[in-house]
Amino acid sequence: MSSQKKQLIRILAAAVFFIAGFVTNRFSQTAAWIVFLVSLLIGGADVFISAVRNIFKGQVFDENFLMSIAAVGAFIIGECPEGAAVMLFYQVGELFQDYAVDKSRKSVSELMDIRPDFANVKHGEKIEKSDPYDVQVGDIIVIKPGERVPLDAVIVSGSTALDTSSLTGESLPAEKGAGDEILSGSINLSGLIEAKVTKEFGQSTVSKILDLVENAADNKARSESFITRFARYYTPAVVVAALLLAFIPPIFTGFADFSKWVYRALAFLVTSCPCALVISVPISFFGGIGASSKNGVLIKGSNHLEDLAKAKTVVFDKTGTLTKGVFKVSRIVPNNCSESELLETAAYAESNSTHPISVSVTKAYGKEIDKRRITDCEEKAGHGVTVTLDGKKCAAGNLKLMRSLGVRADESVSGTAVHVSRDGDYLGYIVIEDEIKPDAKSAIEKLKALGIKKTVMLTGDSKTIAEKVAKQIGIDEFHAELLPADKVEITEKIIKAEKKNEKLVFIGDGINDAPVLALSDIGIAMGGVGSDAAIEASDIVIMTDEPSKLSTAMRISEKTLRIVRENIYFALFVKFAVLLLVAFGILHMWAAVFADVGVSVIAILNAMRILGYKE
Numbered sequence: 001m002s003s004q005k006k007q008l009i010r011i012l013a014a015a016v017f018f019i020a021g022f023v024t025n026r027f028s029q030t031a032a033w034i035v036f037l038v039s040l041l042i043g044g045a046d047v048f049i050s051a052v053r054n055i056f057k058g059q060v061f062d063e064n065f066l067m068s069i070a071a072v073g074a075f076i077i078g079e080c081p082e083g084a085a086v087m088l089f090y091q092v093g094e095l096f097q098d099y100a101v102d103k104s105r106k107s108v109s110e111l112m113d114i115r116p117d118f119a120n121v122k123h124g125e126k127i128e129k130s131d132p133y134d135v136q137v138g139d140i141i142v143i144k145p146g147e148r149v150p151l152d153a154v155i156v157s158g159s160t161a162l163d164t165s166s167l168t169g170e171s172l173p174a175e176k177g178a179g180d181e182i183l184s185g186s187i188n189l190s191g192l193i194e195a196k197v198t199k200e201f202g203q204s205t206v207s208k209i210l211d212l213v214e215n216a217a218d219n220k221a222r223s224e225s226f227i228t229r230f231a232r233y234y235t236p237a238v239v240v241a242a243l244l245l246a247f248i249p250p251i252f253t254g255f256a257d258f259s260k261w262v263y264r265a266l267a268f269l270v271t272s273c274p275c276a277l278v279i280s281v282p283i284s285f286f287g288g289i290g291a292s293s294k295n296g297v298l299i300k301g302s303n304h305l306e307d308l309a310k311a312k313t314v315v316f317d318k319t320g321t322l323t324k325g326v327f328k329v330s331r332i333v334p335n336n337c338s339e340s341e342l343l344e345t346a347a348y349a350e351s352n353s354t355h356p357i358s359v360s361v362t363k364a365y366g367k368e369i370d371k372r373r374i375t376d377c378e379e380k381a382g383h384g385v386t387v388t389l390d391g392k393k394c395a396a397g398n399l400k401l402m403r404s405l406g407v408r409a410d411e412s413v414s415g416t417a418v419h420v421s422r423d424g425d426y427l428g429y430i431v432i433e434d435e436i437k438p439d440a441k442s443a444i445e446k447l448k449a450l451g452i453k454k455t456v457m458l459t460g461d462s463k464t465i466a467e468k469v470a471k472q473i474g475i476d477e478f479h480a481e482l483l484p485a486d487k488v489e490i491t492e493k494i495i496k497a498e499k500k501n502e503k504l505v506f507i508g509d510g511i512n513d514a515p516v517l518a519l520s521d522i523g524i525a526m527g528g529v530g531s532d533a534a535i536e537a538s539d540i541v542i543m544t545d546e547p548s549k550l551s552t553a554m555r556i557s558e559k560t561l562r563i564v565r566e567n568i569y570f571a572l573f574v575k576f577a578v579l580l581l582v583a584f585g586i587l588h589m590w591a592a593v594f595a596d597v598g599v600s601v602i603a604i605l606n607a608m609r610i611l612g613y614k615e
Helices: 003-024 029-056 063-076 081-112 204-219 221-252 258-271 275-292 304-307 339-352 356-365 399-404 440-449 461-475 486-499 511-519 532-537 549-583 589-612
Strands: 119-123 126-130 140-143 153-157 162-165 172-177 193-197 296-300 311-315 323-336 374-378 386-390 392-399 416-422 425-436 454-458 477-479 503-508 522-526 541-542
Touching: 003 029, 003 081, 003 425, 003 503, 003 589, 063 081, 063 221, 063 258, 081 589, 126 511, 153 532, 204 311, 221 258, 258 549, 258 589, 275 296, 275 304, 275 311, 275 549, 296 503, 304 503, 304 522, 304 549, 311 356, 311 511, 339 356, 356 416, 356 511, 374 511, 386 416, 386 589, 392 399, 392 461, 392 589, 399 477, 425 461, 440 454, 440 461, 440 532, 454 461, 454 486, 461 477, 486 503, 486 511, 511 522, 541 549, 549 589
Parallel strands: 311 454, 311 503, 454 477, 503 522, 522 541
Antiparallel strands: 119 126, 119 140, 140 193, 153 193, 162 172, 296 541, 323 425, 374 386, 386 392, 392 416, 416 425
16 A cells, blocks of 8 residues: 555544544534544644654754644644644645655656656577677667667667657657667557667667656755755744744733633644645755656756756857757769769769768769779878778868868868869869758747847857858857867857856757856767767756757746746745744644644645646
8 A cells, every 4th residue: 555545644643633533522522622632643643754854863853853742732722623733734744745746756767657667689599688788889779669678789680660749749750771770768550670789778869868867866956955954943933932932022911811822823833834835945955856758858956947047148159959960961063073973973983981971962963882983092180081992082072171182172262162173173062051950040039039148159160151150040150170278269269258147058969069058057968979978967857859849948947937936936925924923822723823834835836837838
């Protein structure tokens, strides 16, 4: 039986005796006192035990102590029904609190279901079921339809559709075939596939996600830290105030109405319990982290969620963040030859190179390369490639290569271009572009709508390309041809220029972005294609590789903080108002019970609203 069910049964039993106490009171006050006492003990046994344990641990002034003193005190001065009611309604509030915590935790713990139970490892013709921790890099694993991908891998045979919603928040299945990378934690929906493991389980995507979520609660927001400090000083202060309320006024009346003031002091203690503040604020942040994870954004701590709402400057890396990081041929411009002849010559020249630009050219050619036609291949770093193709000296590369060969090439080309020559004759050029992500422009627009003052792009690419991308998507400022150290230097200058309470966000994906991610107020890594170093150095990980998800996280941050402020203001206003009214005898213990339990329940229900956030 779950602890919540046990608590509910105990509350119901205490409520039965509580009602029976009123019935018994018609016949015998002594019997009624005993029945109310049974109700108190059933409902409050765990509270009394916790209060005693905490006293021995040196944690005297907590809610268990306050509730115990108030309930026992009420019995001592003859207010048995109210003493039993204090504990009964306090437990009702605790039940609501536990339910809220479980619900908010469940939104995050659903991620824990992505942990794979086993891996089907192929050894020759045999398939053995193994623990994912025991599988090595390079092993071949078999994933059947309906099974969860146990480790990060590359498909070597077969094709399928994968459900990646638990990792990225993307509801549409992703089509995958031979050569495609698959992430652990996703679910194989259709075909049988075999894949080669690329990372051990401890370094896999699913392992890192679980680690991020499990440790998110360790990084508290300033609001949470404030409430913790507030409760540490507030609780002893109200206990002292209650003692003064019980003993100071009766001194002036010769203690003739001592019990009246003790009653007020006990009601004062019940009212003062800071439960609503202590639990509703962490629940709000935990719910915000859960809502973010459902939308494909993993936040490593509530402090980072809180800082997002203060962001005023967003700095982007270009390649892999605002662009896809995949080069493709956009234009073919021949000179004294056909387009097909130019592309074929370039593809053969580039066929032995693994450079991303070379790969894009051979991919655009789309035909099988006959290696027998090529001899004397030489790749010159930072220049290009020279080969002998069908007995003729061919070259493909940048302008530096053309100049070194004495070839007069078209130097008016802007952007990244592969110039091609054959036996000293210029054949033309092929323009290569890194495709802008579909949501990059809308990401910038959404950020500006949310109050971001400045967007900046940092890139190692040429000024011409950087300027083109910045204009297309609406970036305010850009810096091009940068080394990693230059990115750090520029980011430091931007941070120094910020106002005191403003935060800088940096979004990057490569290993060269790790220093800037660590330096910035809020570092965000692209989790799908991002390097391990970038993800490790970041505060937030966008699993979908969509820059527009930043605005989603910022809206969740703003809503979470709005709920936190609502709970703090509401709880403090009601608490202090009822404390004053109780101290002057205008309100009694029942009002005190509402101020404690009622405010807690309302604050907790308000905090749970963030769990239902939808984009």
